[in-house]
Amino acid sequence: MTKTVTVIPGDGIGPEVTREALETVDALGLDLRFDLLDHVNADTYLRTGVSLSDEDFGRVKASDAVLFGAIGDPRVKTSDYGRGVLLRLRFELDLFVNHRPATLLHEDLSPLRDARAGAIDCVIVRENTEGLYADIGGVLRENTEHETAVDADVSTYMGVSRVMEYAYSIARRGVCMVDKSNAVRHGGKIWQRVFKKAASRNPIIRSTHLYVDTAAMKLISDPSQFDVIVTNNSYGDILSDLAAVLAGGLGNAGSANINPVTGFGLYEPVHGSAPDIAGRGIGNPFGAILSYALMLENFGWTAEASALRRAVGTAISERRVTADLGGSLGTKEVGEAVRSALSAR
Ligand code: ATP
Ligand code: MG
Secondary structure, three states: OOEEEEEEEEOOOHHHHHHHHHHHHHOOOOOEEEEEOOOOOHHHHHHHOOOOOHHHHHHHHOOOEEEEEEOOOOOOOOOHHHHHHHHHHHHHOOOOEEEEEEEOOOHHHOOOOOOOOOOOEEEEEEEOOOEHHHOOEEEEOOOOOOOEEEEOOEOOHHHHHHHHHHHHHHOOOEEEEEEOOOOOHHHHHHHHHHHHHHHHHOOOOEEEEEEHHHHHHHHHHOHHHOOEEEEOHHHHHHHHHHHHHHOOOHHHOEEEEEOOOOOOEEEEEOOOOOOOOOOOOOOOOHHHHHHHHHHHHHOOOHHHHHHHHHHHHHHHHOOOOOHHHOOOOOHHHHHHHHHHHHHOO
16 A cells, blocks of 8 residues: 655755755655655745644644654754754654664774674663653742752653653564663663563563763673663764664664554654755765664555665775765765665675
8 A cells, every 4th residue: 555655854964965865765666656845844834934734734644654854054043943853743743752763884984993784783671751841840039149959850661661662562582671770760660670571471571771971981891782762852962873883874864753553653864954064965864774774664565664774884895975974975976876786786
């Protein structure tokens, strides 16, 4: 059955990398229909004050997935714009899993000495709707010497359970639960209890636990031990950037925001709008392409998803890459390199 996909290219290098990634996915000849929302961007927001209209939100809801470029513009000073688009989609569609793979596709790309391709092959599963991002808290005695700010770190039994279940559902070798339950005790108790239950229900999968400081250290000193890391919103944010750099940098990292219950997903590169290089046609399209591969996988097109990943790997080994990876090609030429690797398969 035809899958309908809304596309929000957004701002900065968003439209540049999205165009290449879409053309590359198109080359696979799958039964996909794209609904382009190219007016959801900073220009529209500056003109109208609207981030994402109800009509556009309706088009997204009627589709099977969203492909997202990036949102952000130096002319927009308020965070309302970005929140209005991405957080609206994330919260209203209840995309409670942030799935971020970190796979080293080529040994030249890792900042680690001696890291061979495949030595880093893990997924960070980040809880996407709770934790410090729940926006609960406030300020006492504002603008006095005794000003005190509180941001609540929210963990609910339901919220932790559903992300834990997802982590186990995708694990191949092991699940490592990361928290700071020795210091952050109340939420820690929930994470520990839910983890132990899930571990005993999944005896074949190796279940381990690390405090977040140790996890950061182990990601650098021995990344090959990790398969799935499951953690809360803020630790997931930090560890997934760390893992992305180990696997070749921000420009290469893809991600999926998904609700595994409804199957709906929003797929986006981990990088932002990169205003410093926008408009020059030199943004690395791999993050977008690898995000869209995650969509294909979730639609059940697993062979095509692997073919896309392999084609990116081929372009890297042929050094047909953008400047951030030490190459000299533009976004378009890199897209063409991936497509020629695809057609040679
Ligand atoms: P935003 O506010 O939209 O997140 P930002 O200023 O944080 O924008 P990022 O997009 O997060 O910028 O990028 C951080 C740095 O990494 C920038 O110097 C940018 O040029 C570089 N970068 C990010 N993505 C890419 C990419 N796909 N290709 C090349 N360089 C990139
Ligand atoms: Mg950024």
